[in-house]
Amino acid sequence: MRPIFFATLLAAAPMTAFADEGLQIHDGYARSANPVTGAAFMTIDNLGDADCPLQNVSSDIAERTELHTHREEDGVMKMMHVEGGFVVPAGGSLDLKRGGDHVMFLGLENSLHDGDKVALQLDFGSCGIQTTELVVDNERKPTDGHGMHGDM
Numbered sequence: 419m420r421p422i423f424f425a426t427l428l429a430a431a432p433m434t435a436f437a438d439e440g441l442q443i444h445d446g447y448a449r450s451a452n453p454v455t456g457a458a459f460m461t462i463d464n465l466g467d468a469d470c471p472l473q474n475v476s477s478d479i480a481e482r483t484e485l486h487t488h489r490e491e492d493g494v495m496k497m498m499h500v501e502g503g504f505v506v507p508a509g510g511s512l513d514l515k516r517g518g519d520h521v522m523f524l525g526l527e528n529s530l531h532d533g534d535k536v537a538l539q540l541d542f543g544s545c546g547i548q549t550t551e552l553v554v555d556n557e558r559k560p561t562d563g564h565g566m567h568g569d570m
């Protein structure tokens with residue numbers, strides 16, 4: 419890392435500061451189907467040559483912000499907290515998407531309305547911490563056709 423160069427970039431152009439760095443977050447949005455819980459989805463590309471762990475997420479819009487996944491148990495799709503988080507493989511990407519791995523907001527301070535902006539901090543461990551701004555889009559449909567998880 420080059421800390422000074424990094425800080426300068428960050429101040430000058432926050433939206434593109436990470437363009438040439440290891441991790442790129444794009445296509446992010448947040449939504450909620452009820453007043454108390456919400457979720458966030460995005461794609462994270464790892465352009466670097468080392469795996470990056472997504473260890474933790476935080477926000478100030480909810481009591482708790484957690485990394486979740488869906489798993490099928492006895493034919494029923496269940497959602498669960500993943501303590502260790504996920505890996506964004508070197509040269510690959512991590513999809514946080516409906517019906518799959520996602521960011522969960524539990525205990526929303528305020529209900530999420532379309533167009534609201536949500537700041538989310540992502541802790542990539544040895545790869546650093548990044549903050550991304552997500553726009554709320556409650557009407558967004560899942561892109562992979564898993565309509566059964568439409569309420570997530």
Ligand SMILES: [Cu+2]
Binds near residue numbers: 457520
């Ligand atoms: Cu969840």
